Amino acid sequence: MDARRPxxxxxxxxxxxxxxxxxxxxxxxxxxxxxxxxIGEALNGGYLMAVLARAAVDASPHEHPISTAxxxxxxxxxxxxxxxxxxxxxxxxxxxxxxxxxxxxRSVVEALITTGTLDAAVQPxxxxxxxDPAVPPLADCTDFRAEKQxxxxxxxxxxxxxxxxxxxxxxxxxxxxxxxxxxFRLRDGHEPDAYSLAVAVDALPPVALNLGTRGWAPTVELxxxxxxxxxxxxxxxxxxxxxxSHGWFDEEVEVWDSTGRLVAQSRQIARVGRG
Amino acid sequence: MDARRPxxxxxxxxxxxxxxxxxxxxxxxxxxxxxxxxIGEALNGGYLMAVLARAAVDASPHEHPISTAxxxxxxxxxxxxxxxxxxxxxxxxxxxxxxxxxxxxRSVVEALITTGTLDAAVQPxxxxxxxDPAVPPLADCTDFRAEKQxxxxxxxxxxxxxxxxxxxxxxxxxxxxxxxxxxFRLRDGHEPDAYSLAVAVDALPPVALNLGTRGWAPTVELxxxxxxxxxxxxxxxxxxxxxxSHGWFDEEVEVWDSTGRLVAQSRQIARVGRG
Numbered sequence: 001m002d003a004r005r006p007x008x009x010x011x012x013x014x015x016x017x018x019x020x021x022x023x024x025x026x027x028x029x030x031x032x033x034x035x036x037x038x039i040g041e042a043l044n045g046g047y048l049m050a051v052l053a054r055a056a057v058d059a060s061p062h063e064h065p066i067s068t069a070x071x072x073x074x075x076x077x078x079x080x081x082x083x084x085x086x087x088x089x090x091x092x093x094x095x096x097x098x099x100x101x102x103x104x105x106r107s108v109v110e111a112l113i114t115t116g117t118l119d120a121a122v123q124p125x126x127x128x129x130x131x132d133p134a135v136p137p138l139a140d141c142t143d144f145r146a147e148k149q150x151x152x153x154x155x156x157x158x159x160x161x162x163x164x165x166x167x168x169x170x171x172x173x174x175x176x177x178x179x180x181x182x183x184f185r186l187r188d189g190h191e192p193d194a195y196s197l198a199v200a201v202d203a204l205p206p207v208a209l210n211l212g213t214r215g216w217a218p219t220v221e222l223x224x225x226x227x228x229x230x231x232x233x234x235x236x237x238x239x240x241x242x243x244x245s246h247g248w249f250d251e252e253v254e255v256w257d258s259t260g261r262l263v264a265q266s267r268q269i270a271r272v273g274r275g
Numbered sequence: 276m277d278a279r280r281p282x283x284x285x286x287x288x289x290x291x292x293x294x295x296x297x298x299x300x301x302x303x304x305x306x307x308x309x310x311x312x313x314i315g316e317a318l319n320g321g322y323l324m325a326v327l328a329r330a331a332v333d334a335s336p337h338e339h340p341i342s343t344a345x346x347x348x349x350x351x352x353x354x355x356x357x358x359x360x361x362x363x364x365x366x367x368x369x370x371x372x373x374x375x376x377x378x379x380x381r382s383v384v385e386a387l388i389t390t391g392t393l394d395a396a397v398q399p400x401x402x403x404x405x406x407d408p409a410v411p412p413l414a415d416c417t418d419f420r421a422e423k424q425x426x427x428x429x430x431x432x433x434x435x436x437x438x439x440x441x442x443x444x445x446x447x448x449x450x451x452x453x454x455x456x457x458x459f460r461l462r463d464g465h466e467p468d469a470y471s472l473a474v475a476v477d478a479l480p481p482v483a484l485n486l487g488t489r490g491w492a493p494t495v496e497l498x499x500x501x502x503x504x505x506x507x508x509x510x511x512x513x514x515x516x517x518x519x520s521h522g523w524f525d526e527e528v529e530v531w532d533s534t535g536r537l538v539a540q541s542r543q544i545a546r547v548g549r550g
Contacts, residue, residue: 066523067496067544069344071371071387073364088385089348093522093546094495096346098373098385110363110373110387112346114495116523124520125547126453126486178401211401220369220389221342223498225525225544227518242529243502243537245399247368248341248391250500250540254517262518265525267542269342269500271368272400 015157015190019050021058027085027097029055035078036157037199042075044154045109045219046202050195052099052111055083057194060095062115064194069223070111077103088112120229127262131238131254135181136163138234144170158203159187160237169209178207178241178251183234192230192257201253201266204239208249208272215273217249224253224266233258247272290432290465294325296333302360304330308378310353311432312474317350319429320384320494320543321477325470327374327386330358332469335370337390339469344498345386352378363387395504402537406513406529410456411438413509419445433478434462435512444484453482453516453526458509467505467532476528476541479514483524483547486516490548492524499528499541508533522547 018034031054037047053065082102089096094116101109135141141161163181168174184200185192192200201224206217236256241249248269255264293309306329312322328340357377364371369391376384410416416436438456443449459475460467467475476499481492511531516524523544530539 067346069346069387069496069498071342071344071363071389073371088346088382096348096385107363110371112344112385112387112496114346116521118521122521124518126519126524128453128517178403221344221387221498221500223344223496223542225496225523225542227523227525228520242403242540243399244401245503246391246393246397248500248502249401250502265517265542267498267500267540 014188015186019054021054029083031081033078039154040216046199048076050198055085056099056113059085060115063117066116067114071221074108076108135236159185174212175210178210180204180207180239182237191232197264200255207239207241207251213272217270217273219268219270222268228263230257230263231259289463290461294329296329304358306356308353314429315491321474323351325473330360331374331388334360335390338392341391342389346496349383351383410511434460449487450485453485455479455482455514457512466507472539475530482514482516482526488547492545492548494543494545497543503538505532505538506534
């Protein structure tokens, strides 16, 4: 940590503060987006979705963002943002709202968010097999931040340990398949919840890097579903993809918690980076 | 076919007519929803998404619905409907709109649709392997309509031939895994296009039936991506799922065309049926 940073700012740098929204009026919120979640020039899409989810849950009688379908229109920037939650249906089991994140009078992200309430004690009626291969044991994974000394930005907030076999693109040797595996946790000790899951589903480097593409790959649409209340501890991220064509690629991520349960699943469609 | 049906209505029963939208004003359309796409009491969600896509493409400079993230608020009914296309961004590569389908002044479906243009001649830069197992040869699949004589409703519009090993639930012997495989085409001879793909991704019986659930399973959210311009001929549908818990289950569908290309992929989250 940077010893020059004032104590007050240190306290405010936690994930809870970074995703806080202030209710101004019915369905209207304000937030100050945290520059700690910048990747390259823009805020991470998962971080933006966490802020959207905060507003959606605040405006809902339900506790969890079960389904979030987000379209990214413009890069999000650190600083002030407004959120508009337009409730479209409120039901006993689920409620749906259109949530917009606006900066400088322009919509940055639009999302249809359906909230519901999950119970941490519920056991699944049926669960598919765990992904194979698993993420290697933590001790066998690589903390690239430790190598690169880039504690600023996203890597300063999020602690990821990568299956090195899926990171060959870093050394100019992309694996040729869009698989990516890593452990994930927030550096501030915030245990996994609905909001950190939103970050987790968009935290992996673009899987298309493994196919030889380069550079930032802007997400156009990302839908993720929260499937269970995550247990404390590291989250395992399993990324994959099915097709890269016409400059578009898909990326699927499954998030498994420390008790071996599927807690979130996502698919995004993104533009291939331009190097 | 019913010989008593007037010829004019026969002509109008094609898929093109069923998904037609009439432009009333900028971003405003009218449609008459076709009772041929009813399953049980409500219109098939895929059919509704095809109508939404028609309006979105009409209002866009682009040709194809690349990404459709639809939330289903209420059952759609045959008869008049209004569509509102609220453009959120128009770009050179893609345009995004919020599209609402309204009946009796209430929103039935809301969707964020991103349009773009795909070129049928483009070869993928990278494509994942075809699903394994494949859908069995057409001659080995079962046409349940032929057995049940139910030419009315959805089965009268859509010709599906099922991998019988994934349909054991029909005889009270669910397979225990949420896999489902079938061939798909429209009965009127309409060759695969963006709009029939919207129907295809929501055409399989709920995969949760294979896990022992019963009855109609209402889709809450379905996101699908069009990945290529489909070739003429049968489409192969591969359905699966990962988790059934808290009364929610996910269903993934891949659609492959007759030339062996992935042309669409979807995930939906639905409520478990109540039998």
